[in-house]
Amino acid sequence: MASIELDRVSKIYANGAYGVRDVDLKIEDGEFVIFLGPSGCGKSTTLRMIAGLESMSAGDLRIGGRSVNNVAPRDRNVAVVFQSYALYPHMSVWHNMAFGLKMRGVALSEIDSKVAKAADLLGLNHLLQRKPGALSGGQRQRVALGRAIVREPEAFLLDEPLSNLDAQLRAEMRLELVKLHRRLGRTIVHVTHDQVEAMTMGDRICIMREGRMIQTGRPLDVYANPADTFVARFLATPPMNLIPARLEHEGEKLVVRIDSETSVTVPDKHYLPYVQKAGGPITAGIRAEDIYETRERPDWQRIRVKVVAVEALGAENILIGQLGRDKPIEIQARLGRHVFAPVDSMIDLYVDVEPMHLFDSETGKAVARPPLPVGR
Amino acid sequence: MRKFGLHFGLILACVVVLLPPLWALRTSLVPESMSYSTEIFPAFTLDNYTGLFAKNRFGTFYVNSLIVALGSVIVALPFAACTGYAFARFRTGGRFARFAVLATQMLPPVALVLPAFALLRGAGLTNSLPGLILVYSALNLPFLTWILMGFFEGVPVDMEWAAMTDGATAWGAFWRIVLPISLPGLAAAGVLGFILSWNEFLFALVLSGPQTATIPVSLAALQTSNGVQIAKVSAGVVLAILPLVIASRFIQRFIIQGLTFGGVK
Numbered sequence: 001m002a003s004i005e006l007d008r009v010s011k012i013y014a015n016g017a018y019g020v021r022d023v024d025l026k027i028e029d030g031e032f033v034i035f036l037g038p039s040g041c042g043k044s045t046t047l048r049m050i051a052g053l054e055s056m057s058a059g060d061l062r063i064g065g066r067s068v069n070n071v072a073p074r075d076r077n078v079a080v081v082f083q084s085y086a087l088y089p090h091m092s093v094w095h096n097m098a099f100g101l102k103m104r105g106v107a108l109s110e111i112d113s114k115v116a117k118a119a120d121l122l123g124l125n126h127l128l129q130r131k132p133g134a135l136s137g138g139q140r141q142r143v144a145l146g147r148a149i150v151r152e153p154e155a156f157l158l159d160e161p162l163s164n165l166d167a168q169l170r171a172e173m174r175l176e177l178v179k180l181h182r183r184l185g186r187t188i189v190h191v192t193h194d195q196v197e198a199m200t201m202g203d204r205i206c207i208m209r210e211g212r213m214i215q216t217g218r219p220l221d222v223y224a225n226p227a228d229t230f231v232a233r234f235l236a237t238p239p240m241n242l243i244p245a246r247l248e249h250e251g252e253k254l255v256v257r258i259d260s261e262t263s264v265t266v267p268d269k270h271y272l273p274y275v276q277k278a279g280g281p282i283t284a285g286i287r288a289e290d291i292y293e294t295r296e297r298p299d300w301q302r303i304r305v306k307v308v309a310v311e312a313l314g315a316e317n318i319l320i321g322q323l324g325r326d327k328p329i330e331i332q333a334r335l336g337r338h339v340f341a342p343v344d345s346m347i348d349l350y351v352d353v354e355p356m357h358l359f360d361s362e363t364g365k366a367v368a369r370p371p372l373p374v375g376r
Numbered sequence: 377m378r379k380f381g382l383h384f385g386l387i388l389a390c391v392v393v394l395l396p397p398l399w400a401l402r403t404s405l406v407p408e409s410m411s412y413s414t415e416i417f418p419a420f421t422l423d424n425y426t427g428l429f430a431k432n433r434f435g436t437f438y439v440n441s442l443i444v445a446l447g448s449v450i451v452a453l454p455f456a457a458c459t460g461y462a463f464a465r466f467r468t469g470g471r472f473a474r475f476a477v478l479a480t481q482m483l484p485p486v487a488l489v490l491p492a493f494a495l496l497r498g499a500g501l502t503n504s505l506p507g508l509i510l511v512y513s514a515l516n517l518p519f520l521t522w523i524l525m526g527f528f529e530g531v532p533v534d535m536e537w538a539a540m541t542d543g544a545t546a547w548g549a550f551w552r553i554v555l556p557i558s559l560p561g562l563a564a565a566g567v568l569g570f571i572l573s574w575n576e577f578l579f580a581l582v583l584s585g586p587q588t589a590t591i592p593v594s595l596a597a598l599q600t601s602n603g604v605q606i607a608k609v610s611a612g613v614v615l616a617i618l619p620l621v622i623a624s625r626f627i628q629r630f631i632i633q634g635l636t637f638g639g640v641k
Contacts, residue, residue, distance in 0.1 A: 080541045084534045088553055
């Protein structure tokens with residue numbers, strides 16, 4: 001059993017600043033959890049506190065139900081894979097992988113068979129006698145993983161292990177890690193700032209900002225129902241369009257008024273949760289993929305946009321345009337690959353308003369409403 | 377033309393630097409009577425070298441110097457490694473401790489030599505090689521600490537963390553990972569410490585006796601009341617420089633090699 005429980009865990013630095021603040025989290029045995037956030041948000045610090053490499057200033061940490069607040073890293077039975085890989089440069093690949101077993105006094109014959117097994121799993125057989133200096137980035141990454149695997153730890157803690165790889169290798173290793181998790185069935189905590197990794201790899205993502213864990217949940221749930229504007233923007237490329245507006249009554253309906261000429265109507269089913277905000281400023285959140293070039297459903301609503309640029313990505317085009325006349329706001333729309341519009345021309349686009357979110361314009365928090373259903 | 381000027385300047389600089397040792401080599405190989413001759417190479421003899429060993433007990437002093445220089449490095453290096461690592465990784469004592477260690481190097485040696493003499497006399501270690509080793513170790517320690525601190529700061533902390541999650545204690549990580557990686561640094565520091573001790577004169581003059589003198593002291597003794605035996609002094613200088621030239625070759629290699637990590641990225 002290697003569940004990991006963080007109970008109001010904090011890290012306070014000598015100057016009084018919080019590195020991590022009151023993090024509460026229960027990671028189930030065998031779960032693949034992603035810590036996601038921008039640099040400096042405290043995700044790596046949290047990981048290092050779980051590993052015991054950094055002291056906790058407050059709170060309680062349990063691994064497998066056992067409190068490990070005062071347990072040395074070597075006695076926690078977790079393995080860490082570092083962003084820099086941190087291989088021992090003076091040792092061969094074999095010795096790098098065997099080091100942890102040697103430290104634990106495992107018999108040489110057993111070490112040999114375990115290293116061979118892990119090397120087999122990761123395709124490192126022909127590299128065992130090489131030193132890390134003679135390996136490519138991808139190979140080093142696999143050695144670092146192998147070093148973690150041979151020890152058969154209760155949990156793997158991965159600190160941005162893919163961020164030094166090129167795009168293709170990263171995509172391959174993403175898949176490898178997911179397969180590995182399925183095969184080993186161990187708890188994995190994976191720290192990243194890459195939202196693709198976050199969306200595709202984990203059972204659950206935990207989004208961190210300024211030392212706090214601001215939202216946790218299954219990737220698609222978090223994507224569909226962001227807790228605030230930060231999550232909304234961070235978890236997508238292009239980020240969610242955040243449009244300052246006013247929420248007004250118009251007859252029986254609620255309308256998000258962007259300026260005197262531009263507005264979108266709130267769907268009836270969201271009337272009740274949103275009506276409390278009527279008559280005040282609001283931030284409307286519309287994802288780029290909820291804006292279309294043609295109206296395919298009658299409830300989609302037209303907006304007029306001045307084209308600033310079109311980024312042709314091959315499979316799709318990202319249109320960057322200005323919305324509104326008085327104080328134009330830049331928005332991005334993910335359109336079909338055949339949609340081109342000359343720069344500075346005006347174009348009509350259609351918004352699917354059902355997934356639209358409204359955020360408090362002061363705090364940035366999402367105005368509560370029933371969560372969007374997620375297909376999976 | 378500019379290139380010619382550059383080369384001319386560089387050659388001139390080399391001549392200025394190399395001429396004194398080359399002249400010492402030349403003087404050591406000519407008879408004493410012709411040592412002040414203006415001729416470049418009037419005659420050849422090895423008498424100065426044989427005379428040094430036969431009459432001036434140069435062999436004993438040479439061995440003394442080797443024992444003292446090597447001994448002080450062997451004693452000081454482990455302490456310097458531990459102190460340097462403590463400063464580099466744990467910030468032990470903060471900036472003040474670092475500065476305090478460096479500050480000891482700023483004192484003029486003459487201010488330390490009398491207290492050192494008094495301490496050694498109390499311990500009965502004057503006129504002895506262990507006494508000199510002890511003093512040189514103390515003198516080298518701050519310098520070696522600073523050099524090694526720099527090397528240890530270059531070792532990524534991730535590696536120690538990796539070792540510690542792999543099952544090593546903090547000491548184990550230092551012993552099995554940090555020290556082996558820092559071998560070039562340890563070698564460079566050792567060679568520098570050796571050179572410092574080898575060349576040291578003042579403490580050796582005050583603290584050593586007739587049986588325990590080192591090369592610098594024995595060379596100075598060649599300036600007798602009957603005059604300076606310049607050819608013999610030159611021979612002594614050439615012999616004294618020899619290990620340093622060899623050591624410099626080593627240190628150059630190690631410093632250039634520096635810390636070449638394959639372990640990170």
